[in-house]
Amino acid sequence: SIYDTTKHVWLQCRAVWMFSRLYLNPILQQSDEYRPLRRQVYTAAKHGMDFITKHVIFKDTKTNLYRCYFSIDQNGNGLTIQ
Numbered sequence: 467s468i469y470d471t472t473k474h475v476w477l478q479c480r481a482v483w484m485f486s487r488l489y490l491n492p493i494l495q496q497s498d499e500y501r502p503l504r505r506q507v508y509t510a511a512k513h514g515m516d517f518i519t520k521h522v523i524f525k526d527t528k529t530n531l532y533r534c535y536f537s538i539d540q541n542g543n544g545l546t547i548q
Contacts, residue, residue, distance in 0.1 A: 485511035
């Protein structure tokens, strides 16, 4: 059974950071052997960033600044603001 449907987005942000760092790893960049892995890592980072851009980052109409939700519900609606 599902314990909680709240998604705390710091984990998604951390995953995008990790995949991006792995993609930029010099060892993976220099070896043709790791080319398929680099494509997979890039795709994972891209999907994560697309999710964050769509559901987490928003423009605050009061301050005209960009903000981030700290958590969202299962439908991608913001619950708490960081």
